[in-house]
Every structure is written in structure tokens, then in C-alpha cells.
Amino acid sequence: xxxxxxxxxxxxxxxxxxxxxxxxxxxxxxxxxxxxxxxxxxxxxxxxxxxxxxxxxxxxxxxxxxxxxxxxxxxxxxxxxxxxxxxxxxxxxxxxxxxxxxxxxxxxxxxxxxxxxxxxxxxxxxxxxxxxxxxxxxxxxxxxxxxxxxxxxxxxxxxxxxxxxxxxxxxxxxxxxxxxxxxxxxxxxxxxxxxxxxxxxxxxxx
Amino acid sequence: xxxxxxxxxxxxxxxxxxxxxxxxxxxxxxxxxxxxxxxxxxxxxxxxxxxxxxxxxxxxxxxxxxxxxxxxxxxxxxxxxxxxxxxxxxxxxxxxxxxxxxxxxxxxxxxxxxxxxxxxxxxxxxxxxxxxxxxxxxxxxxxxxxxxxxxxxxxxxxxxxxxxxxxxxxxxxxxxxxxxxxxxxxxxxxxxxxxxxxxxxxxxxxxxxxxxxxxxxxxxxxxxxxxxxxxxxxxxxxxxxxxxxxxxxxxxxxxxxxxxxxxxxxxxxxxxxxxxxxxxxxxxxxxxxxxxxxxxxxxxxxxxxxxxxxxxxxxxxxxxxxxxxxxxxxxxxxxxxxxxxxxxxxxxxxxxxxxxxxxxxxxxxxxxxxxxxxxxxxxxxxxxxx
Numbered sequence: 001x002x003x004x005x006x007x008x009x010x011x012x013x014x015x016x017x018x019x020x021x022x023x024x025x026x027x028x029x030x031x032x033x034x035x036x037x038x039x040x041x042x043x044x045x046x047x048x049x050x051x052x053x054x055x056x057x058x059x060x061x062x063x064x065x066x067x068x069x070x071x072x073x074x075x076x077x078x079x080x081x082x083x084x085x086x087x088x089x090x091x092x093x094x095x096x097x098x099x100x101x102x103x104x105x106x107x108x109x110x111x112x113x114x115x116x117x118x119x120x121x122x123x124x125x126x127x128x129x130x131x132x133x134x135x136x137x138x139x140x141x142x143x144x145x146x147x148x149x150x151x152x153x154x155x156x157x158x159x160x161x162x163x164x165x166x167x168x169x170x171x172x173x174x175x176x177x178x179x180x181x182x183x184x185x186x187x188x189x190x191x192x193x194x195x196x197x198x199x200x201x202x203x204x205x206x
Numbered sequence: 207x208x209x210x211x212x213x214x215x216x217x218x219x220x221x222x223x224x225x226x227x228x229x230x231x232x233x234x235x236x237x238x239x240x241x242x243x244x245x246x247x248x249x250x251x252x253x254x255x256x257x258x259x260x261x262x263x264x265x266x267x268x269x270x271x272x273x274x275x276x277x278x279x280x281x282x283x284x285x286x287x288x289x290x291x292x293x294x295x296x297x298x299x300x301x302x303x304x305x306x307x308x309x310x311x312x313x314x315x316x317x318x319x320x321x322x323x324x325x326x327x328x329x330x331x332x333x334x335x336x337x338x339x340x341x342x343x344x345x346x347x348x349x350x351x352x353x354x355x356x357x358x359x360x361x362x363x364x365x366x367x368x369x370x371x372x373x374x375x376x377x378x379x380x381x382x383x384x385x386x387x388x389x390x391x392x393x394x395x396x397x398x399x400x401x402x403x404x405x406x407x408x409x410x411x412x413x414x415x416x417x418x419x420x421x422x423x424x425x426x427x428x429x430x431x432x433x434x435x436x437x438x439x440x441x442x443x444x445x446x447x448x449x450x451x452x453x454x455x456x457x458x459x460x461x462x463x464x465x466x467x468x469x470x471x472x473x474x475x476x477x478x479x480x481x482x483x484x485x486x487x488x489x490x491x492x493x494x495x496x497x498x499x500x501x502x503x504x505x506x507x508x509x510x511x512x513x514x515x516x517x518x519x520x521x522x523x524x525x526x527x528x529x530x531x532x533x534x535x536x537x538x539x540x541x542x543x544x545x546x547x548x549x550x551x552x553x554x555x556x557x558x559x560x561x562x563x564x565x566x567x568x569x570x571x572x573x574x575x576x577x578x579x580x581x582x583x584x585x586x587x588x589x590x591x592x
Contacts, residue, residue: 005417012413013350028357040364042389044371071516073282110285110377115385116516124371159389 041157044124046104046141047113048148056147061121063088064097068113068122076106077113090172102146104130105139120164126156229253235576237266242580243340244587248564255572260565264558267591275551280306280381280518283551288375290553291589293336294329296366297531299379304460305527305538306381310520312510318383319462320503324396325369325378326529327492327499331403332359333532334443334485334492337584338410341482344581345423351414358406361399368392381518383509393500400496407489415483424479428567428579431476438563442534442556444583447484448476454530461529465502466495481582519546533557533584553592557585 020026030037053059064081080099088094113122125148132138154161236247245266251259271290275283287302288295300322307314314322339355363373368389370376378385414420430440435448445452453470455463471487473480522544528537534556541550560583567579 002418005413005419008413008417009350012409028360040368040371042368042371042386067516071279071282073278073285108285109372109375110288111371112281112285 039126039156041159043126044111045109045128046107046125046130047102047122047146048125049100049143049146050121050123050150050153051147052150054149056144056149058086059088059150060096060147061088061119062097062100063094063119063121064100065095065118067116067118071112071116073110073112074106074108076103077101078103090175097143100143100146102141103139104141105135120168123153123157123160230258233573237263243585246580246585246587246590248576248580250568250573250576252573257568257571257573257576260568260576262561262564264561264587264590267587269592271592272551272553276548279546280520280548281515283548284379285375285377288377289588290555290592291531291533291536291557291586292374293586294333294532295374295376296325296329296378297529297536299377300326301527301529301531301536302538303379303381303527304529305525305540306520308527309523309525309540309542310381310518312382312513314383314461315507315510316462316504317506318508320499321384321388321508322379322461323463323466323499324496324503325366325376327496328362328365328396328400330492330532331489331496332362333584334489335359335406337485337532337581338414338482341478341578341581342414342420344577345420351410354406354409358403361402365392365396365399368395380509380513380515382513383507385509387508393503396496397500400493400500403493404490407486407493411486415486420482421479423575423578424482424582425477426475427478427571427575428582429475429477430563430567434563434566435476439559440534440563442530442532442560442584443484443488444481444534444560446470447473447480449474454528454535458528466498468492468495478578478582481584517546519544524550528554531556533586533589534560553589555589555592557583557587557589561585561590 016026050061051057051059052061064079066079066081069075069077069079078099078101079097082096082098085093086096109124111124114124130139150161150165154165231252233250233252234247235250236242237245239247242248247263247266249261249263250257269289271286275286278286284299284302287298290298306312335355335358336352339352342351343349366376366378367373369386369392370378430444430448432449434440435445435450440448440450441452441454449472451470451472454460455468456470468491471484471491473484520542522542524539524541526537526539528535530536535554536556537554539550539552539554540548543549564580564583567583568576571579
């Protein structure tokens with residue numbers, strides 16, 4: 001029959017039109033600026049630097065090892081290593097990045113910097129409101145603009161952050177235990193030294 | 207209709223003004239034509255409405271992918287492969303990972319193979335759904351079928367986003383496995399999407415398969431003979447529509463495709479309608495593979511524990527890894543000289559090679575048919591130009 005296809009098409013359109021009043025999952029769009037869909041936890045756009053504690057300069061996890069700079073496929077990271085060392089969150093003296101820039105107009109959100117970082121210092125952000133009228137300085141994020149607290153990281157990626165926190169705590173505990181056993185060994189060695197120093201004086205007969 | 211058994215050599219078009227050629231008109235379609243699926247240009251010589259010659263011009267989207275990959279580490283090229291065929295980034299990742307695994311002799315854990323099959327077949331579903339939508343759009347059905355296809359694609363992209371973090375640039379595979387494991391509840395959500403998918407296919411079939419306008423526009427249009435398809439190296443649904451029984455999932459049985467029962471739909475005419483139908487039927491087979499894979503998926507590691515993410519240097523040698531991507535045979539040819547970056551990196555893009563027969567399909571047809579034929583070839587310019 002001529003026009004059968006058109007009738008079928010119109011029937012389908014009508015079914016979807018009226019169906020969208022009945023079932024909510026037929027409505028697949030939202031009114032964007034007013035309504036926003038929840039970000040999916042795994043979402044990623046651009047990297048940021050994690051710091052522990054309250055002060056972003058003191059608690060910076062990054063130790064300027066420059067692995068991410070080397071591994072970044074489009075080479076959008078620029079790091080300048082510091083000349084001096086500053087104590088990190090564990091109190092151990094470490095290098096820190098004197099300059100840490102990411103050009104997010106070059107970054108392609110591939111997450112390789114996150115995967116190669118051995119210190120869990122760089123993570124992916126989910127903030128997509130990044131449009132700016134300054135195309136060079138506005139998109140070149142410096143160290144301060146990149147720094148986000150660990151609390152922020154816990155908020156945007158809860159599952160991942162819990163795992164990272166557990167791993168870091170374990171690492172810290174291991175280091176502490178190592179330091180403790182090293183101190184104990186040192187103390188024992190000193191004690192042995194003193195005892196050996198004492199022994200000849202005791203005049204043990206041979 | 208062409209009866210040649212090899213693709214026509216593309217000469218520079220002759221001037222259209224001269225004795226005896228007053229009737230010919232040279233027309234430039236593209237590169238900003240909405241039906242060319244990107245920045246693709248065709249120099250068409252027309253006699254009235256009829257196509258006399260056609261010369262495809264591409265390279266507007268050339269990004270130097272292969273040369274960049276030769277100066278990157280092996281892992282560094284993985285996110286770039288997402289940008290080849292940006293509709294199906296996961297199958298691009300898969301082909302590249304397969305080539306590197308062949309090169310370095312890496313074993314993939316079983317769960318990772320299942321994850322690859324599941325994400326790969328979901329990619330095929332959304333690619334074919336979109337292709338059919340775009341084909342209808344090209345033929346003048348303004349938007350409705352495309353929006354139906356996009357509605358289904360959206361559900362699959364949501365799955366990809368919650369798994370990999372990105373909708374299109376997934377960057378999901380790693381050498382020896384996958385990057386992340388399934389988040390909680392993902393599999394149930396995916397099962398629901400896959401179970402709902404046949405409803406969309408029924409809707410499409412009911413609307414389109416016997417639609418008289420569609421049949422008029424597509425049947426006996428752009429016929430690709432079986433001989434030409436074989437000798438021009440056409441692969442994927444386009445070759446199968448011409449009756450060539452060649453599906454790399456069946457031929458190579460790479461990954462774990464030998465564990466699933468599925469059929470390979472074949473066409474017999476090789477026209478635009480057959481290419482459309484083959485894709486529609488292939489989606490049903492993909493749904494069945496997905497159901498089997500999601501039923502059988504075991505637990506276990508998702509990446510080879512011996513594989514380190516940094517300092518990867520395969521031994522000198524060469525390897526060619528290929529998979530059945532939604533558009534055809536996607537292969538990566540790698541030569542290693544023992545350094546951290548490949549000595550040679552070559553992509554065999556299905557879109558580009560399927561595009562080489564465009565002139566043979568179009569000559570003698572009307573201008574409006576060019577659009578339908580190009581739509582049925584299924585090209586993505588990111589892959590054609592690289």
C-alpha cells in the first residue's frame with residue numbers, strides 16, 4: 001500500500017510522544033543549566049594535584065620526580081624541580097615542584113599521568129566549567145590552581161580515594177615500622193657497643 | 207553499475223570544457239558537506255544528474271598519527287588510537303593492544319578477555335545503530351531515525367562512562383588486560399541495556415525494512431560485486447553484504463570468540479540495502495554474544511601481573527594484530543627495535559580501504575545516490591586521514 005511506511009512512522013512518533021508523558025525513562029534529556037545530571041564517579045577531565053592537610057604548599061604530595069612529564073603523550077606538563085628540600089607530610093625531606101604547569105588546551109584527558117605517578121600525587125578532576133575568555137593564561141594551570149585538597153578528592157572519587165588513602169596509610173605505617181625497627185636496631189647496636197665496651201672491664205676469664 | 211574486478215585508478219579529472227564535453231559539469235562535494243561524515247571531498251564530474259567520474263579527496267583531518275606514535279612510548283600511543291575511529295574507541299584500543307601483545311608475547315587473563323568482548327560488542331552495537339541512523343539522515347529522513355539510534359547509543363555510552371570515565375575517548379585497554387575492573391552494579395545495568403536492545407531493533411525493522419521509500423533509494427544502488435570486494439581488500443559488513451564470508455572473529459578466532467555461538471549474516475546483492483540489512487542482523491548476533499559473555503564472565507585478575515606500566519621494551523621483532531572492528535578489519539603493524547618506542551607503527555584502517563571502491567560504486571548513478579552509497583560504506587574521517 002502506498003503511504004504505509006509514512007503511517008507506520010507517524011504511529012511510532014506518536015507512540016514515543018505520548019509515551020514520554022507516561023514513562024520517565026523515555027525522557028532522556030534534562031534542562032541543562034537548571035537541572036544537572038550527577039557526575040559518574042569514574043568521570044575524568046583534567047588532572048589536579050593532591051595535597052594533604054590544610055596548606056597546599058606544605059602538604060603537596062608531588063616530589064617533582066617528573067615521571068608524568070616524561071610519560072605524558074601530548075607533553076602538556078611542565079615541571080621545574082626545586083633546588084632545596086622541604087619536609088613532606090611524613091616529615092621526610094623531599095624535593096618539591098618549583099613550577100608545575102599543565103596546559104589543559106593540550107591535555108587530552110588520557111589519565112596516563114595518574115597511572116604512572118608512584119606517589120598518588122596527581123588525580124583526575126571532574127570540573128567541566130572551564131570556559132574562559134583568555135585562551136593562553138586562562139588554560140595554563142599553575143601549581144596553585146592545580147592544587148586540590150585530599151578532602152576534595154574524597155568527595156569526587158570516593159571509592160578510588162578510599163583505596164588510595166588505605167594504601168598510603170599502609171605505606172606510612174610500614175615506613176614508621178621500618179624507622180622504628182631501624183631506631184631499635186640502632187639502639188641495640190649502641191647497647192651492644194656499650195656492653196662490649198663494658199665486657200673487657202668486667203674481666204671475664206678466658 | 208561496475209563489473210570491474212579491481213578498483214579504478216584515480217586519475218586527475220580532465221577539464222570539463224572542450225569539444226564534445228560541453229555537457230559535463232565538475233562539482234566539488236565537500237569538504238564541508240553535511241553528508242560526507244566529516245571533512246571529506248569528492249570531485250564529481252556530472253553529465254546532467256549522472257556521475258561520470260568521481261575522485262575522492264581526503265587528508266583534511268591528517269594528524270600524523272603514525273609518525274607521532276613512533277616517537278611515543280608504546281603506552282603513550284594508546285590514547286591516540288581512541289582518536290582514530292572516534293565512534294568506537296574501544297575496538298581501536300583492542301587492536302593495538304592485540305598487536306603489542308603479539309609483539310611481546312603477553313598473555314591476557316580470562317576475565318580481561320571477557321571484558322574486552324563485552325565492551326567491544328557494545329561498541330559494535332552503538333556503531334551500527336548510529337550508522338543506520340546516519341544513513342537515513344543522509345537519505346533525507348530528517349533526524350527521527352538518527353535520534354532513535356542516538357537514544358540507544360546514549361545508554362551504551364553511559365555504560366562506557368561509568369566503566370572507563372569517558373564516553374568516547376575510553377582509553378580502556380592495557381597491554382595484557384584492561385585498565386579498570388567493572389564497578390559495582392555495572393554488569394546488571396549492562397544486562398538490562400542489552401536485554402532492552404532488541405526492542406529497538408524490532409522498532410527499526412518495523413519502520414525501515416519494508417519501507418517503500420527506503421527500498422526505492424537503496425535497492426540496486428551502489429552494487430559491489432563479490433569479485434571486486436575480494437580483490438579490493440574490502441572487509442567488514444561491506445564485504446559480507448557482497449556475499450564474502452569473511453569475519454575475522456570466525457577466521458582468526460582471536461581472543462575468546464571461539465567460545466560463543468553466533469552467525470555471520472551475509473548479503474547476496476551487495477547494494478546499499480544489503481549493507482544496511484547486514485548491519486541490522488549483525489546487531490542481533492552481537493546481542494547474543496553479549497548475553498553469552500555476560501552470563502559466563504569469570505572472576506579473577508584483569509591484567510597480567512607481570513606487566514609493568516613503565517619501562518616497557520619489547521624484544522626486536524614485528525607483529526600484526528587485527529580484529530574485526532565494526533567497520534571492518536582493523537590492523538596494527540608494529541616493528542620493534544628493542545627501544546621503548548616502536549620503530550614502525552602502521553594502521554590498516556578499514557574505512558580508508560573500503561572507501562577506495564567509491565568511484566566504482568557511484569559511476570552511472572545520480573548525485574543523490576552518492577550520498578546514500580557513501581553513507582553505507584561507513585567511514586569515519588578520523589580513521590581515513592589518521
